[in-house]
Amino acid sequence: MNVPKIMRSTAGKAVFCGLALFLAAAGLWRTPAAAEALPEKDRLKIEAQLKDLTGEVNMIMFTQEMECQYCTQTRELLEALAAMSDRLDLQVLDFIADAEEAGIYGIDKIPATVLMAEEDVGIRYFGVPAGYELSALVETIQDLSRRETDLEAEALAALEDLSDDIHIQVFFTPTCPYCPAAVRTAYRFAQEHERIRADGVEVVEFPYLATRYHVRGVPMVVINEQVSFVGARSSDYFAEKILEAAAMEETMEGEER
Helix, strand or coil: CCCCCEEECCCCCCEEECCHHHHHHCCCCCCHHHHCCCCHHHHHHHHHHHCCCCCCEEEEEEECCCCCHHHHHHHHHHHHHHCCCCCEEEEEEECCCCHHHHHHCCCCCCCEEEEECCCCCCEEEECCCCCCHHHHHHHHHHHHHHCCCCCCHHHHHCCCCCCCCEEEEEEECCCCCCHHHHHHHHHHHHHHCCCEEEEEEECCCCHHHHHHCCCCCECEEEECCCEEEECECCHHHHHHHHHHHHHHHHHHHHHHC
């Protein structure tokens, strides 16, 4: 069996997975252990990470009455996490019956999970946060609990004058070891900046999006449907691309006037 192909840029600064996308599409990552709600080997580590949460964190999951293939796995995973801390709350909503709430949170596909503290900061997971992505989910919960991230001050300062709404989509697969870093960076920006929303999207579960955005390697980042890049990049690079997308939005708005 082939293994995921790891690629590096010539500058040695961007890393991404090529064949991981296609291996995941073939279902090769879905071993019996991966199918468990929360493998026992991960449980003790995650319990230790979640036991000291300092602030309340809310998880709102959207599924449906006749659960989709990955909805059940996502729900069971989140239920297992919620059982580990009394500061971690899970609310399960029906994508159809609770369509108004789905619209409020911008949910257009399932399984979907909103992660938030008291207020919605624009963090979304679409798909099962399994495999390598499980660590990103837990670390994001920790950030929300602390009400702060370790996003570099310089990167955040670069967006001080950002006045446009920014939508970041990070496409990932569970087999890509570099994807969590890209997802985490996007989520940090969303938590720290009110203008930014960030979606983590598991492309195997939403193949039509892989086709729409020509995803050939992961992580692939798309910002405001205008700017895209592949690879796990620094927060400074993210900030540059966010500003690039914002400038394109302003240009388009000027042309429409």
